[in-house]
Amino acid sequence: MDNRMRIGELARRAQVTIRTVRYYESIGLLPQGMREGSGQHYYTEDTLVRLRKIDQLKKLGLSLDEIREVVDFYFIDPSGVQSKQKVLSLLRQYLAQTDQKINELQQFSAELRTHIDYFERCFT
Amino acid sequence: MDNRMRIGELARRAQVTIRTVRYYESIGLLPQGMREGSGQHYYTEDTLVRLRKIDQLKKLGLSLDEIREVVDFYFIDPSGVQSKQKVLSLLRQYLAQTDQKINELQQFSAELRTHIDYFERCFT
């Protein structure tokens, strides 16, 4: 596989802008691409996977700060972590929040259905 | 019931700041409280209910613009609306978006559970 990907290809394949990639690098959410002499950065498939994951989490409504807290769990090896209890409690916290939000959204969905029914009934 | 509520009480009972109430009034999301002579605004329970609904929808991730589009449906009579087809398609669009988001969140929830399982298994 070709592991010499520049920022343009990385951005295009992840469906984000170049500016976004650089912004994520600047805040440490994405690792800097290796610079090979000339000044240009080169990226790997791993970075692409991570970038896509970040984008996915963002669409769920997580802020970049929140994403920073959880995205590593997709890529790190748990056996190397010292404070597993802390990580676990963080994960459980996010799980509770997520499930709570699912419930609220389901209620909103039901309300929308009610409104739709009301309006549909007006056509009879 | 006492229907002479001023902005402080309204804000406090809806768990938002006074500034937020005024901001919502300024962008037309909340009706202006009636001014009784002196310049101060007085609000009703209806406004409080509306304000709470706005806050609830905001927590679901809707923007104030989006809230403006749907919040009226909680309080108006459908039979009085002229462009019912338009409203219906709008509501169906929000329903689809919401259900989509529920699905994605459920997937995220499952992923979180997987990670938690991983970490828990490390303690054995």
Add this chain to the structure above:
DNA sequence: GATGAACGTTACGTTAACTTCATGTTTGTG
């Protein structure tokens, strides 16, 4: 070896949803 597309860096601009500040008016309680 020229030349256009892609890249790098710095800095200012933008939008949403407010907050903070400044300053003046109204209310209500002792």
Add this chain to the structure above:
DNA sequence: CACAAACATGAAGTTAACGTAACGTTCATC
């Protein structure tokens, strides 16, 4: 009536998450 708490209004500041502009460098291909 004094006086603090609550209210009104306007303008400027804030944060997140980038977008846009300006300007110089590098890559690749003809």
